[in-house]
Amino acid sequence: MATNYPEWIWHNGEVMPWQNATVHVMAHALHYGSSVFEGIRSYVTPDGPAIFRLQDHLKRLFHSAKIYDMDMPFTQEQLSAACHEVIQRNGLEKAYLRPLAFRSLGGLSLSADCPTEVTVAAWEMGTYLGAEALENGIDACVSSWQRFAPNTIPAGAKAGGNYLSGQLVAREARRLGFGEGIALASTGLLSEGAGENIFLVFGKQMFTVPVSAAILNGITRDTLMKLARIDGIEVIERDMPREYLYLADEVFMCGTAAEITPIRSVDGKPVGTGKAGPVTRRMQELFFGLFDGRTADPEGWLEPV
Ligand code: PMP
Incomplete structure (x- = not known):
């Protein structure tokens, strides 16, 4: 992505060459983090490229904007049409879509009524943490940085400013030689990864923390809970302490970018056997099966481009 830009981008209602979608340096969002965005994937399916849960992602974008009065x-x-258009115009198949809305030029007071600009970019994207990571898992650590308390910054909005927290968590992890960092909530209980939700497996049951644990209400998380229940796997939402990461039989992360990434160790302690376990493998099979037709799409999540 650093140099290999696609040709076209959608910006404020128009498809234009990638390099023309620019922003003024005094844009409000650049100074104060006042942007909201989504990360969405398209996959190759037997019926051609399809965007996964596009309408759910766009609903979340509008919810994020509502929280910030944008x-x-x-x-x-x-915006849905714009997402389809950038995939089509760039001839993309397996891609990542990034709709972004931000307070633009119009004043630098915190309450300034800046106009909102909206961009939709898309680019080819394979795995996020590497193909190796999907297969063999990653080593994670618990970050020394906590997530923000729920009465400070709402974790339920996918806002640009939230990702300062994610950057601290991810960069610390990388500096220490780990593949990803996991943050605790201000309660001291488990929250989520820098950019992923987390599942723990004990026996045949899957556990994940509730939305009140300062997490983004992930669409992949919701997908996996639904697919697991259809498959007869029990899913329980509950708060969990840090040490459960060490005691679980399996731990995996999920998110649009990370898809389903096994975690083979936390803080240097092996998780279970230190390899992706059977429930993690089953969830990968069910999830990726949505795109090659092995898993029935229960709610019409795939939107053909
Ligand atoms: N938590 C955070 C902080 C994230 O950035 C993401 C990625 N959007 C997720 C969880 C997973 O959310 P989703 O499955 O909707 O991509």
Whole structure:
């Protein structure tokens, strides 16, 4: 992605060459983190490329904007069409879509009524943490940085400013030689990865923390809970202490970018056998099966481009 830009981008209602979608250095969002965004994937399916849970992602984008009183100058239908268009115009198949809405030029007071600009970019994207990671898992650590308390910054909004927390967690992990960092909530209980939700497996049951644990209400998390239940795997949402990461039979992370990444150790302690366990493998099979047709799409999540 660093140098290999696609040709076209959608910006404020128009498809234009990638390099023309620019922003002024005094844009509010650049100074104060006042942006909201989504990360969405398209996959190759037997019926051609399809965008996964596009409408759910766009709903979350509008919810994020609502939390911050950000006027959206486009409708969900218009942004949906923009997402399809950037995939098509760039001839992409397995891609990552990034709709972004931000307070633009219009004042630097915190309450300034800045116009909202909206961009939709898309680029080819394989695995996020590496193909190796999907297969063999990653080594994770618990970060010394906690997630923000729920009465400070709402974790339920996918806002640019939230990712300062994610950067601290991810960069610390990388500096210490780990593949990813996991943050605790201000309660001291388990929250989520820098950019992923977390599942723990004890026996045949899957556990994940509730949305009140300062997490982003992940769409992959929701997908896995639904697929697991259809498959007869029990899923329990509950708060969990840090040490459960060490005691679980299996731990995995999930997110649009990370997909389903096994965690083979936490803080240097092996998780279970130190290899992806049977429930993690089953969830990978069910999830990736959505795209090659082995798993029935229970709610019409795939939107053909
Ligand atoms: N938590 C955070 C902080 C994230 O950035 C993401 C990625 N969007 C997730 C969880 C997973 O969310 P989703 O499955 O909707 O991509």
